[in-house]
Amino acid sequence: MQTKADLFGEDAPPRVKIAVADIDGVLRAKYVSKEKFASAREDGFGFCNVIFGWDSQDMLYGGAAADPGFADAHATVAEETGRRLPWEGGTPLFLADFRDDAGIAGTACPRALLRRVVERAASLGFIARFGPEYEWFAYRETPGSLAEKDYRHPTPLSPGMFGYSALRTGQRADLMRDLFEQLAAFDVDLEGLHTETGPGVLEAAISHREALEAADQAVLFKQAVKEISYGHGLVSSFMAKPSADLPGCGGHLHQSLWRDGENAFHDADGRHGMSQVFESYLAGQLRLLPVLMPLFAPTVNSYKRYVAGSWAATRANWGVDNRTVALRVIPGSADATRLETRVPGADANPYLAIAAALAAGLHGIAEGWTLDAAPVTGSSYAQEIGVSLPHHLGAAAGALGGSAVAAELFGSGFRDHFVATRQWEWEQYLGAVTDWEARRYFELA
Known part of the structure; x- marks a missing residue:
């Protein structure tokens, strides 16, 4: 696994990509600035829980989404997943997931589910x-x-x-x-x-x-x-x-x-x-x-x-x-x-x-x-x-x-x-x- 120095060296682009796998295993991602990421890795960040309320075509599930307001859920950066994207000029990428207390996102998050099974x-x-x-x-x-x-x-x-x-x-x-x-x-x-x-x-x-x-x-x-x-x-x-x-x-x-x-x-x-x-x-x-x-x-x-x-x-x-x-x-x-x-x-x-x-x-x-x-x-x-x-x-x-x-x-x-x-x-x-x-x-x- 690449080290933190590798990920955020002088040659690294001034942005970080953070991705979450939805219920279909499709990665939903966004770019954030290095400064925003620094706070996200310390305190977590908001990711709209609509990603667990819509299907692969971005159509809302009928009755499957517990939060009709689609608030931001508190996401946690999975530090161990950090790596660079070779085909995006070395942009750092991290996966994230949701803890059990994150509402519908915590309930539905596939990575969080596997983490619980691994703990078992x-x-x-x-x-x-x-x-x-x-x-x-x-x-x-x-x-x-x-x-x-x-x-x-x-x-x-x-x-x-x-x-x-x-x-x-x-x-x-x-x-x-x-x-x-x-x-x-x-x-x-x-x-x-x-x-x-x-x-x-x-x-x-x-x-x-x-x-x-x-x-x-x-x-x-x-x-x-x-x-x-x-x-x-x-x-x-x-x-x-x-x-x-x-x-x-x-x-x-x-x-x-x-x-x-x-x-x-x-x-x-x-x-x-x-x-x-x-x-x-x-x-x-x-x-x-x-x-x-x-x-x-x-x-x-x-x-x-x-x-x-x-x-x-x-x-x-x-x-x-x-x-x-x-x-x-x-x-x-x-x-x-x-x-x-x-x-x-x-x-x-x-x-x-x-x-x-x-x-x-x-x-x-x-x-x-x-x-x-x-x-x-x-x-x-x-x-x-x-x-x-x-x-x-x-x-x-x-x-x-x-x-x-x-x-x-x-x-x-x-x-x-x-x-x-x-x-x-x-x-x-x-x-x-x-x-x-x-x-x-x-x-x-």
């Missing part, structure tokens, strides 16, 4: 580490050209289905270089970067960190990829399923729990090298996954990714090194044994997805749940093993809203607010007239 892990003696992976589509477009096309038929960065391509990465070595180097300069470290199957699809693995820092890195990674792409005349999209004919974009979470400097998931004598802690953690996610889906799949589009043969799970199940299941156990050394939660899409809010995975796993440990379900071997799509996951956002939001366990894990205030925002999203979709409907019914109805 600490109370059980654990440090959680996460390493997110993301897939995304890159297009030879600008925001303006996409709007002119009405977001139809965008031109991909490269043609064809070409996963792990040495040719395509070599063809755009300038983009690959900037992604690696500028992300590193931005204090976001990649473990790997390659093409995935699909036209213009890329995938990156972010180095594992403690849970809150991992989520910060994931949020900043997505923002950085989009901004670096702009510099190359491209638009990058983390939409879960941009085309019905192509694979979707995952946002997988590798994770482990650590205690006294050792991986609490590893037991060389355990089943598949899993400790009892790991089994209970896995059992927690397995049992709660169907009711926590909106935290992993928050949009209408998210659910179009969960189809057989798509590398995305359709049921709550697990397996050993099996990429067709929801929960992939990865046996290994004392350092490498881990769980990969493969359900989240790239569109998920990293704070909420990590909070959901960690809270469910910790609940399994606290309740002493046993892993009774057998692992899936072979393709899970050919076997009806595990509870079916919700098929659309409306059903998923209803399940979450009726879950007493979710209220226990996240607080009824957060659960109710978040469910209301997802129900709003679903209702906007139900009220839309799509191209599919026009083609199907316009002349013949």
Whole structure:
């Protein structure tokens, strides 16, 4: 992490950017002067709580905002997140969040929610580490050209289905270089970067960190990829399923729990090298996954990714090194044994997805749940093993809203607010007239 001297040296611009992640994981930011920031880091600052009262299109949620006056909420600078923006002349950037007493902002803030879950892990003696992976589509477009096309038929960065391509990465070595180097300069470290199957699809693995820092890195990674792409005349999209004919974009979470400097998931004598802690953690996610889906799949589009043969799970199940299941156990050394939660899409809010995975796993440990379900071997799509996951956002939001366990894990205030925002999203979709409907019914109805 860059030091304070690095951030505010003589070469630093006379402004600071402060950003807060909203309920969808979108960064809402503003610039302040160095002088204003000096007081903000000491005493906090005001940030309009409307960011938790409107959707991704800045439309007010119907009934979901507890403060109709949209007052300023007291925000706190997260000092540990400070870094420079290489593509903005070295402008310092800090993330911020809201404490529990900040009204609706304190209740709804995703970063604050994850912080509370991390504290619960600490109370059980654990440090959680996460390493997110993301897939995304890159297009030879600008925001303006996409709007002119009405977001139809965008031109991909490269043609064809070409996963792990040495040719395509070599063809755009300038983009690959900037992604690696500028992300590193931005204090976001990649473990790997390659093409995935699909036209213009890329995938990156972010180095594992403690849970809150991992989520910060994931949020900043997505923002950085989009901004670096702009510099190359491209638009990058983390939409879960941009085309019905192509694979979707995952946002997988590798994770482990650590205690006294050792991986609490590893037991060389355990089943598949899993400790009892790991089994209970896995059992927690397995049992709660169907009711926590909106935290992993928050949009209408998210659910179009969960189809057989798509590398995305359709049921709550697990397996050993099996990429067709929801929960992939990865046996290994004392350092490498881990769980990969493969359900989240790239569109998920990293704070909420990590909070959901960690809270469910910790609940399994606290309740002493046993892993009774057998692992899936072979393709899970050919076997009806595990509870079916919700098929659309409306059903998923209803399940979450009726879950007493979710209220226990996240607080009824957060659960109710978040469910209301997802129900709003679903209702906007139900009220839309799509191209599919026009083609199907316009002349013949």
